[in-house]
Amino acid sequence: MAEQKLKRKNIKATDHLKQVMADYFYWMDRISTGKEEGKIAWCTSVGPAELLKAFDFEVHYPENHSSMLGATRLAMDYIPVANAIGYSPDICSYLTSDVGAYLKEETPLSKAYPGIGSVPRPDILAYNTNQCRDVQEWFEFYGREFGVPVVGITPPRSLVEVSEADITDVVAQLKAMIPTLEEVSGKKFDIVKFRESVRLSRQCSELWGKVLGLAAHVPSPWTFFDGTIHMGPAVCLRGTREANDYYKILKAELEERVENGVAAVEGERFRLYWEGMPVWGKLRALSEQFSGLQACVVVSTYCNSWIFSAFDESRPFESMAQAYTEIFINRAESVKEQYIEDLVDEFKVDGIIFHDSKTCPNNTNSRYGMPQRLQERPGIPCLVINGDLNDLRCYSEEQTRTNIEAFIEQLEERK
Numbered sequence: 001m002a003e004q005k006l007k008r009k010n011i012k013a014t015d016h017l018k019q020v021m022a023d024y025f026y027w028m029d030r031i032s033t034g035k036e037e038g039k040i041a042w043c044t045s046v047g048p049a050e051l052l053k054a055f056d057f058e059v060h061y062p063e064n065h066s067s068m069l070g071a072t073r074l075a076m077d078y079i080p081v082a083n084a085i086g087y088s089p090d091i092c093s094y095l096t097s098d099v100g101a102y103l104k105e106e107t108p109l110s111k112a113y114p115g116i117g118s119v120p121r122p123d124i125l126a127y128n129t130n131q132c133r134d135v136q137e138w139f140e141f142y143g144r145e146f147g148v149p150v151v152g153i154t155p156p157r158s159l160v161e162v163s164e165a166d167i168t169d170v171v172a173q174l175k176a177m178i179p180t181l182e183e184v185s186g187k188k189f190d191i192v193k194f195r196e197s198v199r200l201s202r203q204c205s206e207l208w209g210k211v212l213g214l215a216a217h218v219p220s221p222w223t224f225f226d227g228t229i230h231m232g233p234a235v236c237l238r239g240t241r242e243a244n245d246y247y248k249i250l251k252a253e254l255e256e257r258v259e260n261g262v263a264a265v266e267g268e269r270f271r272l273y274w275e276g277m278p279v280w281g282k283l284r285a286l287s288e289q290f291s292g293l294q295a296c297v298v299v300s301t302y303c304n305s306w307i308f309s310a311f312d313e314s315r316p317f318e319s320m321a322q323a324y325t326e327i328f329i330n331r332a333e334s335v336k337e338q339y340i341e342d343l344v345d346e347f348k349v350d351g352i353i354f355h356d357s358k359t360c361p362n363n364t365n366s367r368y369g370m371p372q373r374l375q376e377r378p379g380i381p382c383l384v385i386n387g388d389l390n391d392l393r394c395y396s397e398e399q400t401r402t403n404i405e406a407f408i409e410q411l412e413e414r415k
């Protein structure tokens with residue numbers, strides 16, 4: 001089917017988003033450069049942020065920084081620098097691009113936010129291996145570099161059910177972090193603050209879930225590609241009022257689009273699921289190709305990763321342990337498959353694109369027969385594309401374009 005050139009529809013809330021993110025980065029820079037009092041913690045993207053906030057840490061997320069390196073394609077300059085000190089090209093390219101940028105003393109933050117010279121210096125690093133072991137190695141690297149404590153949680157992995165025993169284990173690990181957090185922050189643990197950050201995170205998560213859910217409408221008011229931009233506050237500012245205020249604004253705008261039947265993709269004909277990591281350096285090209293083919297990517301495992309339904313301030317430790325242990329990436333293949341199947345129904349999806357991301361086996365779900373099973377039993381057409389989140393040497397643009405075109409033709413024939 002012929003690809004058309006279509007104009008992207010801008011989301012008005014984007015200006016507000018830019019301001020929210022700028023405030024976040026500038027505030028952390030002021031602390032890091034000693035202009036304001038405060039302490040900085042680095043945290044993994046699905047790490048124990050709420051506990052850190054209970055000690056008034058400002059939180060920096062290296063994965064967010066890495067996605068900026070990917071989106072700006074600077075990652076390609078930095079990955080070899082990390083490779084040269086022994087971090088393999090086969091491990092997570094978020095890790096290698098971030099470490100490479102650190103070694104070269106460069107950051108895209110400087111260009112996006114004039115006056116910021118570097119990522120904020122950490123006082124402590126906190127990880128959760130619920131997503132992969134790479135985050136532990138990544139944070140240990142910085143722990144050695146900066147000479148600051150590294151604390152972490154290693155929950156049970158690949159779970160079918162999350163049992164009481166699993167929760168007890170993770171709660172004990174969370175509580176074991178407290179003495180170090182007290183020492184570094186100079187503050188006593190305050191359960192009231194902790195409950196408040198859990199409450200705010202739950203609200204953020206609910207709002208984020210609702211805005212993502214609006215894409216279930218036909219036509220969809222926004223796309224996965226919009227979601228990768230607007231997820232910034234859900235990742236970096238969950239547990240704050242600013243994130244929640246932002247999602248109320250975005251939600252109102254998208255609801256208005258739904259009410260007026262405004263489609264993100266003009267003449268939407270196909271509705272797709274994106275499974276796996278984004279290809280950060282090719283978001284625009286992919287978004288334009290899909291739009292041109294009248295295909296809207298309406299749902300993704302990736303954007304949904306920041307919906308934590310379990311948060312409950314009346315049981316802050318237990319609910320936080322539950323929320324971060326039951327996430328998709330930490331589950332058994334059977335649970336993941338059912339989850340995808342349910343979303344395919346809910347979002348009225350015509351086909352699934354699986355991104356086999358070379359350096360992130362953890363967030364790649366096409367390697368154990370899932371696309372074949374989904375094609376056979378519920379009969380959902382699937383396409384597997386090879387690529388990577390940040391390392392564009394693993395991605396062939398031409399091949400991917402051709403495969404996507406052929407896939408959409410296949411969907412057209414089924415209509």
Ligand code: SF4
Nearest residue numbers: 092131132134360362
């Ligand atoms: S989940 Fe994948 S992309 Fe994320 S830190 Fe781990 S290996 Fe890297």
